[in-house]
Amino acid sequence: MPTFTETAKATKKKRDIKLVGIDMYIITDKGIPKFDDIGPFKCEFISNRGTKVWPGFVSPDLLQVNWYRCRFMATKDVQDADVNTFLDALTKKGWWWSAAQKLWNYDGEAGFSKAY
């Protein structure tokens, strides 16, 4: 008789995974970053502490820290190698970043949250 763990592992469903973007976590004391397109990646929004600070309305009272989540979405089909090129370009432009999170669609559905 299978254990609960074995049964749980057996329930895994195969899903189609497609790379569609990158969340970059940028550290800067110079305010909200501004980006040109980098290769096939275009900045879609920037959030700070989970609140969208670009584009659109930002309360002047909003507390912002020096850590920004910058969402770059692919404008065409991309591969993992394109992410490496993107990271290299971003670093060469002088951006200091703490982490990168690839954004995938699973069976066509976004596997990542939107920003408030």
Place this chain on the structure above:
Amino acid sequence: MGKQHVVTMLPGEGTGPEICEAVRLVIDASGVDIKWEYEDIGLDCLEKYGTLLPDKTIQNIAKNKVALKGPTTTPIGTGHKSANVTLRKVFDLYANVRPAKLIPVLKRPWDKIDIINFRENTEDSYAAIEHMVSDEVAQCLKVITWPGSYRIADFAFKWAKDNGRKKVWCVHKANIMKMTDGLFLDAFREVAKKYPDIESGDIIVDNCCMQLVRNPAQFDCLVLPNLYGDILTDLCAGLVGGLGFAPGANVGDGCAIFEAVHGSAPKYAGMKKVNPSAVLVSGIMMLRWLGEEAAAARIEKAMFAVLDERKHVTYDVGGTAKTDEYAQAIVDKMHAKA
């Protein structure tokens, strides 16, 4: 009459509109001069505006800087962001103030509960940073920042000082989450040094839950990160009689929104059946925030008297009165005492 206040009224959906009308009836009869400006929020906005929180509503709140909000419902598992969470983020309403005080007429097993919860309202695992990092693993980032932690602690200590409270507790899980909850606790301790007249302490969140159920009278003010605050504020509401009497305020440096924390009970919409007390006590909090202590005290006293008599109370507290009949009884009680 004194100064006129302009307040945004957000009736919400479901039973929200009938509740808010009852509350407005009571507040307007208290002698305070309020100009109400009605704006839309919630599920009913989806068809009309394509969003739960229209820009027009945001602009009106930004202008008035104070709002009274009825209940709204957040759709589960759809792509729509919660209107409540969006409001908190747009206006940076970082302090969720949730008092839990025994109402004499509601029989509870404790002699005294008088707790003020100060829930950090904008970060923690509510920062909306979630990813499916593989096809079988999801992660949610818990974001705790020094300034975010410092200001909620500062807000709580200042409130405690201004309101004659004795002790502020920091509720955390820093023994396990040493970086995130550790930072929250460090900021709390730093702030505590500024308030030598207020006693401070800290308690692990699971122990705090047990202590709240066993002996809630030992607690005065609690400062909590967002997730623990979400859970413990409802626990405290349950201790004193449930969400039907639980007031809430979301306060930032430039704006405050007062709201009930219960749902919109759509199945009762239009039946004038539900108890409007939670929005009413939130309105009382709002009046105090506006500096209208006399009107707040007048409503509070009349509400307690009506509850005590049990002649004109709603079904949830053993009566048969409609929402507006309960409100009218409070108004009559205020006028009778005048």
